[in-house]
Every structure is written in C-alpha cells, then in structure tokens.
Amino acid sequence: MHPDHTGRPHQPTPSPSRGSGRLRSIAVTLALGAAMFAVGAVMLTPDGTTAPRPAGDGRPTGAPPGPIEALQARVARLPKDQGGWAALGMAYVQQARTTADPTTYDRAEKALKTSLSVQSEDNTDAETAMGALAAARHDFPTALRWARKATASGPYSPSAHGVLADAYTQLGRYDEADEAVQRMTDLRPDAASLARASYAFELKGDTARARALMRRSLVAAVTPADTAFAHDVLASLDLQDADPRAALAETRAGLTAAPGDPALLETRARAHLALGDTTKAVADYRAAVAIAPLPHHLLGLGELEQSLGNGGQAEESYAVLRAQDRIREATGDPADTDAILFEADHGNPRRAVTMAEHTLRARPFVAVHDAYAWALHRAGRDTEALAQADEALALGTRSALFRYHRAAIHHALGDDEAARRDLTEALREPGFHPLHAATARDLLQRIDTTP
Structure with missing residues (x-):
C-alpha cells in the first residue's frame, strides 16, 4: 500500500488454502490497488550494481520451469482440477501486479472462471483469487463480495480472510478489517497475516506495534519475496522515524534476499534522498522504473528530477504517467492516488477533483481522502479540502505528506498556528517529498518570522 502515501509498501498476498488437489501459489509482494503498469528490464545484483534482466520470465537459460509453467502443465494434464486452475489464476494475478501487463489479468480471470465452471460451489481458492483479482483492478466492492463468498465456503481459510481484510481496508471499513485480520492471524500467524496486523496498527499511527509485528513477519518469512517485503516495510518505518541510515541497512538486507526488487529500490532512493545523496537517489529511482514503471515510481523520479532542475528528464516520466x-x-477504472496527485500538481486541478470524487465513491480509503483534499486545495476549494484532510488523518496515520497537505490548506485558510503544528510533524521526516519538503521548510520559516 504504499504507495498510497501511507508509508506502507506492498502487502503480501496469502496463499490459497491447502488440501487435496490444491497447490500453494507463489508468494509475492503485491499492492491492493497497484496500478496496471510495470515491466522488468533491469535487475540489481547483490553488490548493488545494475545488470540487464534475462529475456523472457527472467530465469536463466536451462533453469527448471517457473511456477506458472508448472501450473499450466498441471491443468493441461488434469483439466478438471479446480484447485490447479485456481492456483494458476492466482499466480497470474500475482504476475500481473508485478509486471503490470493488463492482459495477464484476463488470463487470470479465464483460469479462475474455468475453476469455477469445474466446481461452482464451495470453491474457496477460486473465490479468494477472484477477490484478489477484483482488488487488483481497483474494484473493491466486487472484491468484498468474492471475499465474503470465500469466507462463507471456507471459514477456516486464512487466505480468504486476508482478501476480506484488504477489501474492508480499502473501503474504509477499518473495524471490520481489524476483525478479519484477527481471524486470519488466529488461523495462521504467518508472514502474510502478521504483515496485515502490522499495517492495521500503522494506519492508526502505532508504529511501535507495527514495527514489532513486522519483525515477527520477517522471522516467519519463508520466501525471498516475503523477506524483501518485511525489510521494505521496516525501512519505510525507519524513514518515518527520521532514521534513513537504518532504512538503508534494511533495504540492503532486503535486496540481498530479492535482488532487483523495485519496491526496495524505491525505498532506498527515498533513504538516499533523506541523506541528501540525490545522485544515488536518482539511480535507484531509475532502476525501479526500469523494472516496474508503476505510477509512484515514475512520479517519485519525475519530481526528484524536477527538484534538481532537470526538466527534460522529469517530463519523460510525466509523459509516461499521462x-x-x-x-x-x-477503461473507465477509478484513478489511483498517484494519478490524482500528479494531475493536481502537474495538470488540471479541477480534473484532479473529478478523478478523486470518482475514486472516493468506490474506495473511501485514507489515502484517497488525502488526494481529494489536495486536489480541492489546488483547485482553490480550501474549506472543502480541510474536511477531507481531517478525514485522511482521522485514524492517526503518521504520514508526512498528509500533514503537509493539511498544513498548506490551513495556511490558505489563514490558520497559521494549525499550519505550524502540521508542518512541524511533517518535517520530522525531512526528506518526505522531492518537491514538497523544501516548500514545507520555506512555509514554516515564513510563518515563524511573520509578526
């Protein structure tokens, strides 16, 4: 989720339930609501240098088949194996979210519908995967319907409760999300459930408990992707606590487990930026974009280049975002928060307001309230903006960007004391944004020197 400017990178997706004829899907770092754009081209080697990614699926020549190929072979042999089709569908969902090839979502849907045609009722794995697919497409009401169906047919499936928790979270139903996370953790306290428990506390601003649970998730990690995810979250928490050197150490450990992980590269870029090393920050952002040109990677790189006066390079990123x-x-899909913020800052704020209103109807999540607030502010509608900014921070979420946005709104409304409080909180993370951090410092100085 991280993206989404809450300080949390991607949530791990739980594996489908185990049992006769069912396969455990590969665990990868995913973001509910991750945008549908990314493709691998560069990987980071263990020594920190970049190297070309092998052609195809990234496996060396002569390597054994990957999980998707193995599942394809399985369903070819056993076309009536609903569990095999469900596992293949989930694997496609995971692949699409990391490669962002939207056609892979279509393949996922086809595989899952095949599973459901073989067994239309009590097919928990397929129902769970359909929920994950809907969430990946930003259709959270549909994700909730499938998750409820999955938890009804498989009340003891941790995976189903994980998708249910994710849907409730993105729909702004946080108490119900907490209940689903608790149930998931009671059923199986593994890396995925502990990560969700960590996020539940992080959303409420309890970063100490979030960190402790994420450490447990790291201990429970059984795949390189789970390990990388945990290190990425811990590094992001370090950045929130204004400890970029600790964040660098966490990203280094994560990249050892998963070389070339784009989320870790982006987090390392933010750590370098916090330390003032813009050369390394640009290099890591570029590496992340080369692997996965997701909107938040492109926006981070573009705004960093802009802050350095490199308008041409910034415009290259912005052109891809457009x-x-x-x-x-x-496609008619709702916009993600990065698209809304990009439009507000680099496009037409009135259009950003319209985009945010569309998204908020389907996804009343804290980050969407923040993006809507900023769009309203940029459009000159500050009274409305303040209500949305307050909603974004109502849970107690520690987000420097949320705080800066509300500070700018308070200042526009003439409440400099409230602006000062929010700016002071935002600047506890001094490198929180390539452009806005400097603006926040300047605004605080102006407020403090105003008679």
Missing part, C-alpha cells in the same frame, strides 16, 4: 492515465481513463 499515457498511463489515458489508458486508465479509456
């Missing part, structure tokens, strides 16, 4: 948004708009 192209991605045209594709998103053509």
Whole structure:
C-alpha cells in the first residue's frame, strides 16, 4: 500500500488454502490497488550494481520451469482440477501486479472462471483469487463480495480472510478489517497475516506495534519475496522515524534476499534522498522504473528530477504517467492516488477533483481522502479540502505528506498556528517529498518570522 502515501509498501498476498488437489501459489509482494503498469528490464545484483534482466520470465537459460509453467502443465494434464486452475489464476494475478501487463489479468480471470465452471460451489481458492483479482483492478466492492463468498465456503481459510481484510481496508471499513485480520492471524500467524496486523496498527499511527509485528513477519518469512517485503516495510518505518541510515541497512538486507526488487529500490532512493545523496537517489529511482514503471515510481523520479532542475528528464516520466492515465481513463477504472496527485500538481486541478470524487465513491480509503483534499486545495476549494484532510488523518496515520497537505490548506485558510503544528510533524521526516519538503521548510520559516 504504499504507495498510497501511507508509508506502507506492498502487502503480501496469502496463499490459497491447502488440501487435496490444491497447490500453494507463489508468494509475492503485491499492492491492493497497484496500478496496471510495470515491466522488468533491469535487475540489481547483490553488490548493488545494475545488470540487464534475462529475456523472457527472467530465469536463466536451462533453469527448471517457473511456477506458472508448472501450473499450466498441471491443468493441461488434469483439466478438471479446480484447485490447479485456481492456483494458476492466482499466480497470474500475482504476475500481473508485478509486471503490470493488463492482459495477464484476463488470463487470470479465464483460469479462475474455468475453476469455477469445474466446481461452482464451495470453491474457496477460486473465490479468494477472484477477490484478489477484483482488488487488483481497483474494484473493491466486487472484491468484498468474492471475499465474503470465500469466507462463507471456507471459514477456516486464512487466505480468504486476508482478501476480506484488504477489501474492508480499502473501503474504509477499518473495524471490520481489524476483525478479519484477527481471524486470519488466529488461523495462521504467518508472514502474510502478521504483515496485515502490522499495517492495521500503522494506519492508526502505532508504529511501535507495527514495527514489532513486522519483525515477527520477517522471522516467519519463508520466501525471498516475503523477506524483501518485511525489510521494505521496516525501512519505510525507519524513514518515518527520521532514521534513513537504518532504512538503508534494511533495504540492503532486503535486496540481498530479492535482488532487483523495485519496491526496495524505491525505498532506498527515498533513504538516499533523506541523506541528501540525490545522485544515488536518482539511480535507484531509475532502476525501479526500469523494472516496474508503476505510477509512484515514475512520479517519485519525475519530481526528484524536477527538484534538481532537470526538466527534460522529469517530463519523460510525466509523459509516461499521462499515457498511463489515458489508458486508465479509456477503461473507465477509478484513478489511483498517484494519478490524482500528479494531475493536481502537474495538470488540471479541477480534473484532479473529478478523478478523486470518482475514486472516493468506490474506495473511501485514507489515502484517497488525502488526494481529494489536495486536489480541492489546488483547485482553490480550501474549506472543502480541510474536511477531507481531517478525514485522511482521522485514524492517526503518521504520514508526512498528509500533514503537509493539511498544513498548506490551513495556511490558505489563514490558520497559521494549525499550519505550524502540521508542518512541524511533517518535517520530522525531512526528506518526505522531492518537491514538497523544501516548500514545507520555506512555509514554516515564513510563518515563524511573520509578526
């Protein structure tokens, strides 16, 4: 989730339930609501240098088949194996979220519908995967319907409760999300459930408990992806606590487990930026974009280049973001928060307001309230903006960007004391944004020197 400017990178997706004829899907770092754009081109080697990614699926020549190929072979042999089709569908969902090839979502849907055609009732794995697919497409009401169906048919499935928790979270139903997380953790306290428990506390601003649970998730990690995810979350928490050197150590450990992980590269870029090393920050952002040109990677790189006066390079990232948004708009899908913030800051704020209103109807999540607040502010509608900014911070979420946004709104409304409080909180993370951090410092100085 991280993206989404809450300080949390991608949540791990739980594996489908185990049992006769069922396969355990590969565990990868995913974001509910991750945008549908990314493709691998560069990987980071263990010594920190970049190297070309092998062609195809990234496996060396002569390597054994990957999980998707193995599942394809299984369903070819056993076309009536509903568990095999469900596992293949979930694997496609995971692949699409890390490669962002939208056609892979179509393959996932086809596989899952095949599973459901073989067994239409009590097919918990397929129902769970359909929920994950809907969430990946930002259709959280549909994700909730499938998750409820999955928890009804499989009340003891941790995976089903994980998808249920994710859907409730993105729909702003946090108490129900907490109940689902508790149930998931009671059923199986593994890396995925502990990560969700960590996020539940992080959303409420309890970063100490979030960190402790994420440490437990790291201990419970059984795959390189789970390990990388845990280190990424811990590094993000370090950045919130203004400890970029600790964040660098966490990203280094994560990249050892999962070389070339784009989320870790982006987090390391933010740590370098906090330490003032813009050369390394740009290099890591570029590496992350080369592997996975997700909107938050592109926006981070573009705004960093802009802050350095590199307008041409910034515009290259912005052009890709505009192209991605045209594709998103053509499908009728709601915009993600990065697209809303990009439009508010680098496009038409009134259009950003319209985008945010559309998204908020389907996804009343804290980060969407924040993006809506900022769009309203940029459009000159500060009284409305303040109500949305307050909603974004109502849980107690520690987000420097949320705080800066509300500070700017308070200042526009003439409440400099409230602006000062929010700016002081935002600047506890001094490198929280390539452009806005400097603006926040300047605004605080102006407020403090105003008679």
